[in-house]
Amino acid sequence: MRRGLAIVALLLQSACSGGGQSAQPGAEAAPAGGAGASKILLRGIGNEPDSLDTQRARTFEAHTVLRDICEPLLTLDASGAPVPGAAARWQVSDDGKTYVFELRPRLRWSNGDAVLAADFVAGLQRLVDPAVASAYAEVIAVVRNALPIVAGRESVQALGVRALDERHVEIDLETPAAYLTALLSHPSTCPVHRATLAKNGDVAFKPGVAVGNGAFVLREWVQGSYILLERNANYWNAAATQLDAVRYIIGTDDNAEFNRYRAGALHITGSLPRNRIDEVRRDYANDLHQHAQLGTYFLAFSLDREPFRDRPGIRRALSMTLDRERITESVTRAGELPAYGWVPPGVHDYDSQSFDYRDWPASRRLAEARRLLREAGFGPSRPLRFTLLYNNGDMHARLAVAAASMWKEALGAEVSLRGMEFKALMNEVDIRAADMFRLAWIGDYNDAWSFLQYFNSSFGVNLTRYGNPAYDALLARAANEPAGRRALLEQAERMLLADHPLIPVYFYVNKHLVRPEVRGWYDNVMDVCYSKDLSLQ
Numbered sequence: 001m002r003r004g005l006a007i008v009a010l011l012l013q014s015a016c017s018g019g020g021q022s023a024q025p026g027a028e029a030a031p032a033g034g035a036g037a038s039k040i041l042l043r044g045i046g047n048e049p050d051s052l053d054t055q056r057a058r059t060f061e062a063h064t065v066l067r068d069i070c071e072p073l074l075t076l077d078a079s080g081a082p083v084p085g086a087a088a089r090w091q092v093s094d095d096g097k098t099y100v101f102e103l104r105p106r107l108r109w110s111n112g113d114a115v116l117a118a119d120f121v122a123g124l125q126r127l128v129d130p131a132v133a134s135a136y137a138e139v140i141a142v143v144r145n146a147l148p149i150v151a152g153r154e155s156v157q158a159l160g161v162r163a164l165d166e167r168h169v170e171i172d173l174e175t176p177a178a179y180l181t182a183l184l185s186h187p188s189t190c191p192v193h194r195a196t197l198a199k200n201g202d203v204a205f206k207p208g209v210a211v212g213n214g215a216f217v218l219r220e221w222v223q224g225s226y227i228l229l230e231r232n233a234n235y236w237n238a239a240a241t242q243l244d245a246v247r248y249i250i251g252t253d254d255n256a257e258f259n260r261y262r263a264g265a266l267h268i269t270g271s272l273p274r275n276r277i278d279e280v281r282r283d284y285a286n287d288l289h290q291h292a293q294l295g296t297y298f299l300a301f302s303l304d305r306e307p308f309r310d311r312p313g314i315r316r317a318l319s320m321t322l323d324r325e326r327i328t329e330s331v332t333r334a335g336e337l338p339a340y341g342w343v344p345p346g347v348h349d350y351d352s353q354s355f356d357y358r359d360w361p362a363s364r365r366l367a368e369a370r371r372l373l374r375e376a377g378f379g380p381s382r383p384l385r386f387t388l389l390y391n392n393g394d395m396h397a398r399l400a401v402a403a404a405s406m407w408k409e410a411l412g413a414e415v416s417l418r419g420m421e422f423k424a425l426m427n428e429v430d431i432r433a434a435d436m437f438r439l440a441w442i443g444d445y446n447d448a449w450s451f452l453q454y455f456n457s458s459f460g461v462n463l464t465r466y467g468n469p470a471y472d473a474l475l476a477r478a479a480n481e482p483a484g485r486r487a488l489l490e491q492a493e494r495m496l497l498a499d500h501p502l503i504p505v506y507f508y509v510n511k512h513l514v515r516p517e518v519r520g521w522y523d524n525v526m527d528v529c530y531s532k533d534l535s536l537q
Contacts, residue, residue, distance in 0.1 A: 039536045044257045044270035045248040047422040053205040054190040055127045058135040060442045063187045068531045069212040070190035080524035082181040096176030103167040108234040110217045117163035119191035125156040135460035136188040142177040182445035215532035242535035252393045269513040274395045287513045291523035294443035295508035304465045315500035317369035321410035339504035343451045350448040353493040384413040390438035391422040466501035
């Protein structure tokens with residue numbers, strides 16, 4: 001029996017033994033042909049990843065898995081700061097516009113092929129290729145010619161990235177960007193195995209076909225159930241990898257995940273059940289990890305649909321009457337901060353901005369919101385009606401119910417609620433069939449640009465379809481005027497908030513339960529902890 005199949009059988013046996021047993025997760029019998037206990041990490045992930053195509057994946061869950069199976073030029077350390085990854089070192093030109101990265105010696109793909117500088121060039125070219133249509137294409141907008149390529153005005157070969165030889169990658173920028181090293185730790189900038197991609201096309205990223213350069217290899221993906229990764233013996237630092245495999249458990253029910261943890265069938269949870277937070281704090285205080293995270297939970301308007309198109313007054317009225325404090329105290333309950341702006345507090349070299357009505361008393365907000373709704377032609381005889389979509393999950397459902405109730409009480413709005421699987425939600429958004437929808441944005445790197453770029457009119461993941469030339473111009477100036485960058489970005493956020501393309505609800509804290517036998521876990525604002533850094537006692 002192949003080793004990967006043996007691991008799957010053991011994992012399924014462990015999951016099915018469930019019930020109220022308190023078995024030691026991961027202390028499985030050895031796979032056929034092996035010796036000693038197999039170290040298999042069972043890790044909750046929540047929503048199903050949208051894709052494991054390095055350049056097409058766009059969700060936090062997908063990027064969490066990808067960080068285990070591919071390695072960009074840089075990675076993040078325990079504090080969330082960029083450090084050498086596939087690149088051992090780099091140099092920056094005096095003008096800050098040219099970077100040269102030197103790859104580690106003897107890098108290998110999981111199939112044994114050499115990892116070359118040209119593989120990183122191919123990955124970055126694929127990221128901006130209009131034929132790939134990556135939602136993350138503009139994340140490297142600062143690289144020379146990236147935007148003209150995305151727009152179809154230049155060929156991908158014009159991208160300011162080239163292989164100087166087999167081990168050196170040169171990247172030329174349009175303007176200096178101190179955040180480039182953090183950006184290059186993002187999975188969308190991973191290299192591609194060119195031969196596998198040329199032979200298999202999009203299938204190149206599927207289990208059994210995928211060739212990676214990370215600490216683990218994708219072996220199996222059972223939709224709605226789990227993703228199995230196996231240790232990559234050809235990884236450059238494989239000797240330090242202490243796990244044989246990682247099994248990511250998929251599931252949107254936080255209570256079911258918590259029960260699995262209590263039964264000993266999970267080492268790390270992806271989140272926590274909000275309705276049992278007191279129980280968690282009482283019974284699992286030593287296992288609980290909470291830390292500020294660079295993420296914003298928000299309700300997004302479809303600005304190309306009625307009733308929100310060209311109606312900032314309605315959008316403002318709904319935002320003003322959402323009681324964020326009540327939501328964080330009664331619904332989320334895990335230390336989240338009420339959000340009155342888009343960029344979370346704690347972002348490097350930036351002061352987060354807020355709505356002008358943040359400090360208004362509730363009575364003033366309510367009076368102004370009702371006036372705005374009347375001005376838009378809505379009232380008791382013609383109530384505002386729209387549908388709010390959210391992905392399945394107890395907290396999302398309760399938050400949606402709370403928001404709808406607040407708007408009904410304050411404004412007489414009649415809100416229809418629809419819960420669905422996350423992929424179905426994204427499909428509804430993509431085909432423009434949603435009036436309002438629940439989303440979250442987690443910073444890809446610790447810089448305000450990671451948040452403010454989201455609402456650039458041409459950014460692929462700008463799902464609200466917000467487009468303001470003045471906003472885009474401020475971002476362009478910030479990119480080209482390093483001395484005034486911070487003030488320009490803060491001005492852009494104030495402009496964004498005045499236009500109300502979204503309703504920020506709360507700023508995230510990352511929260512996990514981690515079993516005592518897991519060693520090496522760390523918390524940071526990026527909520528990134530690589531499985532390669534973990535071990536099981």
